[in-house]
Structure formats: C-alpha cells, structure tokens
Amino acid sequence: MKNRILLSFLTAGVLLSGCSKNESGDPSDGGRAAIRLGSGVATVSKAPVNDGTQFTAGIAGWENTATETYAAAPLWNTTIQTTANAEEGQAVTWTATQYYNADEGTTTYMKAWHPAGTLSGTAVTFSNTDGSVDALLAPVVSGTKLTKDDPDKVLAFAHRTAQINFKVQAGAGLAANTTLRSITIKDVQLPTGFDLTKEITADDVVTYSTAADLTVPGITADAVTIAETAAPAGNPVMIKPISGNTFSIDVETNNATYTGQTVTVTGTNVEAGTAYDVMLTFGQSGITLKATVTDWKKETGSADIK
Structure with missing residues (x-):
C-alpha cells in the first residue's frame, strides 16, 4: 500500500512554504505575509495524473478566528501549478499571490482540487463526457501569519476515482x-x-x-x-x-x-x-x-x- 496515506499513489504533495512579502518588516504591505510557493510548471491536458505529471489545481481560502465550517463561499480563489510526486512535496507557483491575514489570531484555511474547473459559491464544476478527468482533492491546510514558514504545510492530493x-x-x-x-x-x-x-x-x-x-x-x-x-x-x-x-x-x-x-x-x-x-x-x-x-x-x- 505504498504512498496510500500521503497520496493514494502518484498524487502530488505541494509544499506550502510562505515567506514574508517584505523581509525587512516594512509595514507598507499592511503587515500581511504572502502565501508563496516556489517555481512554476506548465499545465497538462486531461489525463491520469501520474508521477512527474505537471498539472494545475484550483485553490480557495477562508479566514476565521474560530473553526471554519466552509458553509460560505471562500474569501479568495485562484490556481496553482505543480508536478506530481509520490515521495515528497513539490514547490508550486501561484497564478495570483494570496496573503495571510495581518491579524495573527485569524487563520487561513485552504482547500485545493484538480481539475481547477469553475468555482461558483462553494461548488466547482468541470466538463467531463469521456472519462478522461482524474479528479484529485487535498485535505485542508491551514496557517496564520505566525506559521507562514511551517514546513509541514503540505497539500497531499488523492485520487477520488x-x-x-x-x-x-x-x-x-x-x-x-x-x-x-x-x-x-x-x-x-x-x-x-x-x-x-x-x-x-x-x-x-x-x-x-x-x-x-x-x-x-x-x-x-x-x-x-x-x-x-x-x-x-x-x-x-x-x-x-x-x-x-x-x-x-x-x-x-x-x-x-x-x-x-x-x-x-x-x-x-x-x-x-x-x-x-x-x-x-x-x-x-x-x-x-x-x-x-x-x-x-x-x-x-x-x-x-x-
């Protein structure tokens, strides 16, 4: 059952290693810390996502000072690009950089999925008439401005089909x-x-x-x-x-x-x-x-x- 817990085989681990937008501490960015993710990769057409496959995923974020219920639409959503790897997390790039809340007591909760499709409210839709779509989901990853450099923030995508x-x-x-x-x-x-x-x-x-x-x-x-x-x-x-x-x-x-x-x-x-x-x-x-x-x-x- 190799890699079943992390990736259910050949799904991608994505390192969420954020760093401050302004390393000098200049408050001109409003005190926010960027959720920043490494180098970028290209996207691929619909097909099984196997080890080494480059793909694009949708990602959305909610903010809450308490436990998030995900009943409401996310505060933001965008896409990220990465490469599937069954052994270790891979760096990704953001299509549009997102930030942790400046309030250290506010947690950002993130969900990610593939294919990115179209998000409306809390529902993602995509076209699929021939069975070519490999549907992937990652468990929730959360963090705050204070935990932006935590190396354990990993999006462990799993095949759902x-x-x-x-x-x-x-x-x-x-x-x-x-x-x-x-x-x-x-x-x-x-x-x-x-x-x-x-x-x-x-x-x-x-x-x-x-x-x-x-x-x-x-x-x-x-x-x-x-x-x-x-x-x-x-x-x-x-x-x-x-x-x-x-x-x-x-x-x-x-x-x-x-x-x-x-x-x-x-x-x-x-x-x-x-x-x-x-x-x-x-x-x-x-x-x-x-x-x-x-x-x-x-x-x-x-x-x-x-």
Whole structure:
C-alpha cells in the first residue's frame, strides 16, 4: 500500500512554504505575509495524473478566528501549478499571490482540487463526457501569519476515482484478422465537480454525472487486429468508485458482439486511487478476462467471461 496515506499513489504533495512579502518588516504591505510557493510548471491536458505529471489545481481560502465550517463561499480563489510526486512535496507557483491575514489570531484555511474547473459559491464544476478527468482533492491546510514558514504545510492530493485500462489479445481458436471495434462500460458515473462544503472523506465531496454507458475513448473501429501479443485498447478512463467488486462491459469485434460481460476484481469494491488493468483474451468460445492493478495502488484481480 505504498504512498496510500500521503497520496493514494502518484498524487502530488505541494509544499506550502510562505515567506514574508517584505523581509525587512516594512509595514507598507499592511503587515500581511504572502502565501508563496516556489517555481512554476506548465499545465497538462486531461489525463491520469501520474508521477512527474505537471498539472494545475484550483485553490480557495477562508479566514476565521474560530473553526471554519466552509458553509460560505471562500474569501479568495485562484490556481496553482505543480508536478506530481509520490515521495515528497513539490514547490508550486501561484497564478495570483494570496496573503495571510495581518491579524495573527485569524487563520487561513485552504482547500485545493484538480481539475481547477469553475468555482461558483462553494461548488466547482468541470466538463467531463469521456472519462478522461482524474479528479484529485487535498485535505485542508491551514496557517496564520505566525506559521507562514511551517514546513509541514503540505497539500497531499488523492485520487477520488478508479482508473480502468483495457488490453486485448488472441487466445486459442480466434479467427485470423479479428479486429476490435469498441468496448463499453455499462452504467458508470463520471466526476463533474466538487462540493467544497464537504469533508474530503465524504462520499459526496465529488459530484458525478447520472449513470450511463461509457464507450471507451481512443478505440478506432478495426484499427487494432487482436493478436497473441497483448495490446492496449483505448485510453484510460476514470470512473466513480463502485460498491462491490464487479462491473459490466459490452465488447464488439468485426466478427461478434459480447454483451453484459462481467469483470470481477480482487477486493470488496472497485476503489478510488486504484488502477485496474483488464485483459480481454478472445478465443473460439468467447472472451476470457483477467484484471490486475497497476500504476496507482497495487492489487491483483481476475475475471473470466464465458
């Protein structure tokens, strides 16, 4: 379960090491201390966030002299850029620098998420129709002007979805020149936003689309000939974790259509922060599936389809 607590695999730790805007103590800045974060990186398109991935996250701040409830809209919001690293926090840059309150008794509470999307009130929304969005959230980080240099302020992002990857290979008796046309995952939900009023551990902190069939993107009909050597099929997709360890797929080749096939994975549920590799082996009597877990959190699994 390496890195599960910090990052649920290959999510990014972000060092929040603030320094004073005015090191000489000149009060011309109103006594505020900047929340400042290192050097910058570029952004990336929608895709799984893996170790070394450069990405942009949204971040928002609330101020309170007591415990923050997050019921109201944040005082400020902007974006930060960083690089995912499963081992240690990475420096980031602010799109717009933010400051701790000049009052030493006022705490700034910060929440961060990816993709940055659009924030309205306490709701973040983003477009996602093909399962390509890797939804990340970080636990709350807080501080004051007095604790601006505390090295323990780390944004430990965690994957909130399960990742599904498919591979295909030919088994005994498969007709020569059989080609793949499509793979469809049945009745899945895709992340479309975040509810910032919720705790990061809440099931409804991520908002999802209505359950629907998802055609795996990146598969061009008849472009892949199914051979003895396993080949990737389509792009990875990120879906809402599933209560239970099974999900259903339809598969179409140029010779046959296989409907309502069940994939079973090891464990009790299809879990967030876990990447499942599903191998489709095509033979004369049907498809044999084996599911293993790679990249995010290590597990094992298998499935047979008759």
